[in-house]
Each structure stands twice: as structure tokens, then as C-alpha cells.
Amino acid sequence: MFQVRPDRNPATLFGQGKVREIRDLADASRADVVIVDNDLTATQQRNLEGALDRKVIDRTQLILDIFARRARTAEGRLQVELAQLKYLLPRLAGQGTSLSRLGGGIGTRGPGETKLETDRRRIANRIRKLERDIERVRRGRELHRRKRDSVPVPTVSLAGYTNAGKSTLFNRLTAAGVLADARMFATLDPTVRSLTLPSRRTILLSDTVGFVRNLPTTLIEAFRATLEEVADAELILHVVDVSSDQASAHIVEVLRVLREIGAAATPQILVLNKSDRLPPGDADPALLSARLLGDFPKDERTIPAVLASGLTGQGLADLLGVIDHALPFDPVERVRFRIPIRDGASIAHIHQYGKVRSADYDGTACEIEVDAPESLCRRLRNYLVPGSMKPVEISVKK
Numbered sequence: 001m002f003q004v005r006p007d008r009n010p011a012t013l014f015g016q017g018k019v020r021e022i023r024d025l026a027d028a029s030r031a032d033v034v035i036v037d038n039d040l041t042a043t044q045q046r047n048l049e050g051a052l053d054r055k056v057i058d059r060t061q062l063i064l065d066i067f068a069r070r071a072r073t074a075e076g077r078l079q080v081e082l083a084q085l086k087y088l089l090p091r092l093a094g095q096g097t098s099l100s101r102l103g104g105g106i107g108t109r110g111p112g113e114t115k116l117e118t119d120r121r122r123i124a125n126r127i128r129k130l131e132r133d134i135e136r137v138r139r140g141r142e143l144h145r146r147k148r149d150s151v152p153v154p155t156v157s158l159a160g161y162t163n164a165g166k167s168t169l170f171n172r173l174t175a176a177g178v179l180a181d182a183r184m185f186a187t188l189d190p191t192v193r194s195l196t197l198p199s200r201r202t203i204l205l206s207d208t209v210g211f212v213r214n215l216p217t218t219l220i221e222a223f224r225a226t227l228e229e230v231a232d233a234e235l236i237l238h239v240v241d242v243s244s245d246q247a248s249a250h251i252v253e254v255l256r257v258l259r260e261i262g263a264a265a266t267p268q269i270l271v272l273n274k275s276d277r278l279p280p281g282d283a284d285p286a287l288l289s290a291r292l293l294g295d296f297p298k299d300e301r302t303i304p305a306v307l308a309s310g311l312t313g314q315g316l317a318d319l320l321g322v323i324d325h326a327l328p329f330d331p332v333e334r335v336r337f338r339i340p341i342r343d344g345a346s347i348a349h350i351h352q353y354g355k356v357r358s359a360d361y362d363g364t365a366c367e368i369e370v371d372a373p374e375s376l377c378r379r380l381r382n383y384l385v386p387g388s389m390k391p392v393e394i395s396v397k398k
Contacts, residue, residue: 042091082130154329155204157230160239161250162210165273169310170207197324199332200355211257231263238268243277270305330373336388338367
């Protein structure tokens with residue numbers, strides 16, 4: 001049911017006539033729960049439950065309940081519990097009628113601590129403990145990131161609206177076996193896997209929680225340690241369900257959350273996912289992105305777009321090429337190495353981390369022409385043939 005009002009009713013959100021309509025509909029359908037797609041104050045929730053004679057939950061509580069079901073790791077459970085307690089704390093008033101009790105025993109002076117005060121104190125203590133635990137998680141993630149930064153391996157993060165197909169795309173690219181489900185927020189805990197690009201550069205690809213319209217502030221705060229994986233990435237793959245009629249609105253919400261977590265300036269690639277659901281004649285990524293981003297600011301309209309399907313694998317070669325082209329980290333150079341044959345480990349490294357174009361062996365050494373990342377050139381700089389280094393323009397399939 002919907003209601004358009006000039007302002008919200010402070011007591012019940014809806015008008016009294018609409019509340020009676022909702023009750024009649026709930027009685028007729030034998031509903032156990034009424035879900036309101038707005039945030040309710042504690043007073044509004046209590047009054048609606050009294051008027052409707054059944055449980056009432058709002059948008060934030062529904063999302064928190066879904067998150068609680070999806071959390072599997074210790075970190076995810078900590079974050080969900082913190083968000084739930086921050087949501088519950090201001091709503092404790094009115095949870096019961098017998099909240100005052102007298103202190104017992106000799107020397108008691110007046111009423112003792114009320115149950116409401118006890119609950120508030122316990123929740124506040126628990127929130128402080130959870131915040132300390134999550135701060136330790138955040139410091140641990142920073143330590144892991146510093147260790148990753150000491151090795152030239154860039155991080156690329158998948159971001160997008162919930163149910164845009166991020167996990168299916170992630171599994172197709174990395175064979176990670178992450179749960180891919182049509183349910184909202186099926187992926188809650190971040191997963192990181194390595195991925196080799198066409199230039200032979202290795203990157204780390206991370207799959208993160210999906211965003212949603214009006215994502216509760218408590219969730220953004222609680223999941224800040226997880227969302228830092230997106231904020232600290234060198235490149236963001238903004239995954240959009242291109243078959244959805246709400247695709248443009250979903251892009252708006254994702255860009256808003258990226259701004260809130262400080263990732264607005266990070267380079268992005270718009271991945272138009274689920275292209276297998278499009279009509280055969282509607283498969284031009286330039287036209288699709290122009291249609292989706294037509295009303296956006298000029299800097300956002302220039303985000304490169306790739307048409308892909310995580311389910312069928314269509315367009316993934318193009319996507320990897322665009323990632324290779326857009327990633328400024330560890331640029332690729334075309335160089336020649338002259339390596340003694342006895343140093344088999346260095347020759348193996350070149351074949352593993354570079355794209356070999358030619359190799360010539362003589363009795364003592366191997367001269368190899370290779371497209372290699374700058375980090376590999378630095379590691380084997382003693383074997384570089386002087387004057388052989390030149391930049392490589394990575395070709396991208398159109």
C-alpha cells in the first residue's frame with residue numbers, strides 16, 4: 001500500500017484512515033508482519049503495532065535481519081551485531097511496562113536501577129566492546145593492505161547494487177566458488193582472489209557487499225572496515241544489471257555510497273552485466289552507457305563501459321582488456337633481457353609474469369624479448385639489454 005502526504009504523521013507515519021486500510025488488508029491476508037519501506041521512529045513503530053495488532057518492522061530492521069542471516073565470518077557477525085545494537089538503543093523506551101523496581105535489602109534508599117537503564121548500560125558496554133573489536137579488524141586489514149602494497153599487486157574491487165551479479169562475475173573470472181544467489185545481500189563478507197590479466201600482470205580482485213537504495217547509516221558505519229576494501233582499490237568495477245529497468249537509479253545509489261566512503265575519485269569501469277538477457281539488437285555498450293548515464297555529470301558520463309555476462313562468460317575477454325588498459329599500476333614495458341642459462345629461475349619468472357615475444361639461445365645465455373611489468377624489469381634490471389626498454393600500448397578489443 002502507498003500513501004502520498006505533504007508531511008509524515010509523527011504518531012503513525014501514515015494517516016489514520018490509511019492505518020485502518022492497512023489493518024483490514026493485513027487481517028484479510030492473515031499477515032503476521034507488516035513491513036514499512038521507511039525508517040520509523042520508536043514512537044511510530046510502537047503506535048503502529050498497537051493499531052495494527054501485529055509486529056511492525058521498518059526498512060532498516062529488515063535489512064539488518066537479512067544481514068544477520070547472511071553473515072558467516074566472525075567479522076561479518078561483529079559488524080551486523082554492532083549495527084543492530086545501534087538501531088535498538090534509541091528504541092528501548094516502551095519495550096515493557098514494568099521497568100521500575102525497588103532495590104531490596106537493609107539500607108536501600110528509594111528506587112533502584114530500572115530495567116530500562118540496565119538494558120541501556122549493557123547495550124552501551126557491548127557497543128563499545130564491538131567497536132574495539134572492529135577497530136582491531138580494521139587495523140588488521142590495514143596491515144594486510146600494507147603487506148600487499150609492499151608487493152606490486154594492485155587491487156580491483158567489484159561494487160554495485162545488490163543482486164547485480166557481482167558474485168557470478170567474480171566466480172567466472174577467478175573460479176572462486178563464492179555463493180552466487182538471486183537473494184539480496186547473498187554476499188556479505190569480502191573475498192579476495194588473484195587474477196592474471198592479458199598483459200600477464202597479476203591483480204587482486206575483491207568481491208564486496210552489494211549496495212541498496214537508502215542504505216542505513218548504521219550499516220555504512222558498521223561495515224566501514226569492509227568498505228575500505230573498495231575505497232583503497234586502484235580500480236572499481238561498477239557492476240550494473242543492464243537488463244533491469246531500474247539500472248540508472250541503481251547507478252545513482254552506488255555512486256552516492258562510493259562518495260560517502262571516499263571512493264568517488266577512484267577510476268571506474270562500468271560493467272554492463274547480464275547482457276545475455278538483452279534483445280539481440282540492443283547490445284552496443286556505448287549506446288547503453290550513454291542511455292544510462294545521459295543525465296549524469298560530465299565526468300561520470302565518461303566512465304568506460306563493457307558489456308558482459310557473468311553467467312555465460314560473454315564479453316569477459318573484452319573486460320580483462322579494458323582493465324589492463326585502465327590500470328595505471330605497474331605499467332608494461334617491451335624489453336630485452338640477456339640471462340645466463342644457469343639462471344633458470346629468472347627465465348621462469350619471465351615466462352610466468354611477462355608475455356614472451358621471442359627467445360634466442362646461444363651457448364651461454366638466453367636473449368628474450370618480452371612485454372613485462374615494470375616491477376619485473378626492476379627485479380631483473382641487471383640482465384636488461386641497454387636501450388631496449390620502450391612502453392607498450394595495450395590493445396583493447398572494440
